[in-house]
Amino acid sequence: MTKRVVILDYGSGNLRSAQRALERVGADVTVTADAEAAGNADGLVVPGVGAFAACMAGLRGIGGERIIAERVAAGRPVLGICVGMQILFARGVEFGVQTDGCGMWPGAVVRLDAPVIPHMGWNVVDAPTDSVLFAGIDPGTRFYFVHSYAAQQWEGDPSAKLTWATHGVPFLAAVEDGPLSATQFHPEKSGDAGAALLTNWVKALG
Numbered sequence: 001m002t003k004r005v006v007i008l009d010y011g012s013g014n015l016r017s018a019q020r021a022l023e024r025v026g027a028d029v030t031v032t033a034d035a036e037a038a039g040n041a042d043g044l045v046v047p048g049v050g051a052f053a054a055c056m057a058g059l060r061g062i063g064g065e066r067i068i069a070e071r072v073a074a075g076r077p078v079l080g081i082c083v084g085m086q087i088l089f090a091r092g093v094e095f096g097v098q099t100d101g102c103g104m105w106p107g108a109v110v111r112l113d114a115p116v117i118p119h120m121g122w123n124v125v126d127a128p129t130d131s132v133l134f135a136g137i138d139p140g141t142r143f144y145f146v147h148s149y150a151a152q153q154w155e156g157d158p159s160a161k162l163t164w165a166t167h168g169v170p171f172l173a174a175v176e177d178g179p180l181s182a183t184q185f186h187p188e189k190s191g192d193a194g195a196a197l198l199t200n201w202v203k204a205l206g
Contacts, residue, residue: 002026002027002028003026003027003028003042003043003202003205003206004027004028004030004040004041004042004043005022005027005028005029005030005041005042005043005044005045005202005205006029006030006031006032006037006038006041006043006044006045007019007022007029007030007031007032007045007047008032008033008038008044008045008046008047008059008062008064008067009031009032009033009062010033010055010058010059010061010062010064011058011061012047012048012049012050012054012055012058012059012083012084013047013049013050014047014048014049014082014186014188015031015047016031017188017189018045018047018081018188019031020188021187021188021194021195021198022045022188022198022202024195025195025198025199025202026199026202027043027198027202033062033064035062035063035066035067038067038071039067039070039071039076042076042077042205042206043076043077043078043079043201043202043205043206044067044068044071044076044077044078044079045078045079045080045081045084046059046064046068046078046079046080046081046084046087046088047081047082047083047084048080048081048082048083048084048085048086048087049082049083049146050083051083051094052083052086052087052092052094052099052101052109052149053092053094053097053099055083055084055086055087056087056092056099056100056101056102059087059102065102065103068088068102068104068180069102069104071179072104072178072179072180075178075179076179077179077180077181077201077204077205077206078179078180078181079181079182079183079201080180080181080182080183081182081183081186081187081188082146082147082183082184082185082186083147084182085151085172085174085175085182085183085184086101086109086149086150086151086184087101087102088101088102088104088105088180088182089101089102089103089104089105089106089107089108089109089151090103090105090106090107090108091107091108091109092108092109092110092149093108093109093110093111093149094111094149104180105151105154105155105156105175105177105180106155106156107151107153107154107155107156108151109149109150109151110149110150110151110152111148111149112147112148112149112150112152112167112168112169112171113168113169114167114168114169115168116168117148118146118147118148119145119146119147119148119150119167119168120145120146121144121145122142122143122144122145123142123143123145123165123166123167123173123185124139124140124141124142124143124165125141125143125163125164125165125173125174125185126139126163126164126165126173127139127161127163127174128161128162128163130161131161131163131174131176132161132176132181132200132201132204133163133174133176133181133183133197133200133201134163134174134197134200135200136196136200137193137196137197137200141193142190142193143173143183143185143186143187143190143193143194143197144185144186144189144190144191144194145165145167145173145184145185145186146186147184150171150172150184151171151172151184152169152170152171152172154172154175156175156177157177157178160175160176160177160178161175161176161177162174162175163175163176165184165185171184172184173185181201183197
């Protein structure tokens with residue numbers, strides 16, 4: 001049975017490439033800000049590009065933080081991508097300014113301490129062996145990143161599955177925590193590797 005996926009449209013770009021990538025792996029995809037549609041879908045994708053504060057402002061404008069929280073409380077899958085992952089944390093710090101996030105996970109998203117910023121391009125990740133997202137994906141596989149900020153420590157549930165990468169410093173490349181999953185990289189821009197990851201996520205829905 002085809003899985004219904006909503007990509008949450010809160011004014012943060014990159015929606016169409018995510019839509020195409022999910023459609024290619026067999027999902028029935030709708031891009032909308034409608035809370036009822038987002039609540040009822042088999043899976044909800046929260047994309048995000050640009051600044052943490054701007055993304056949070058857009059998300060709050062459509063009640064997106066409430067939609068995410070209600071889905072997670074009901075055990076319904078959510079996937080955050082790039083800044084859509086970052087806003088799941090309690091706060092983001094950009095240019096010395098702290099912005100409250102959704103608070104689904106404790107901790108802060110801060111600037112990477114690396115010789116070259118942004119971290120742009122392909123990088124390997126270190127996924128746990130029991131990962132659902134990375135099931136069947138070779139350990140040396142590269143994914144596509146574009147970011148200057150990341151969560152660099154985990155203060156949440158110790159049973160969560162954490163995937164790490166390094167650019168100057170180690171940072172969280174992906175988190176799988178019950179119904180709530182997220183990737184700092186862009187699976188929709190990561191070719192066959194990203195398609196394999198999205199296939200794994202869609203297969204696990206409902």
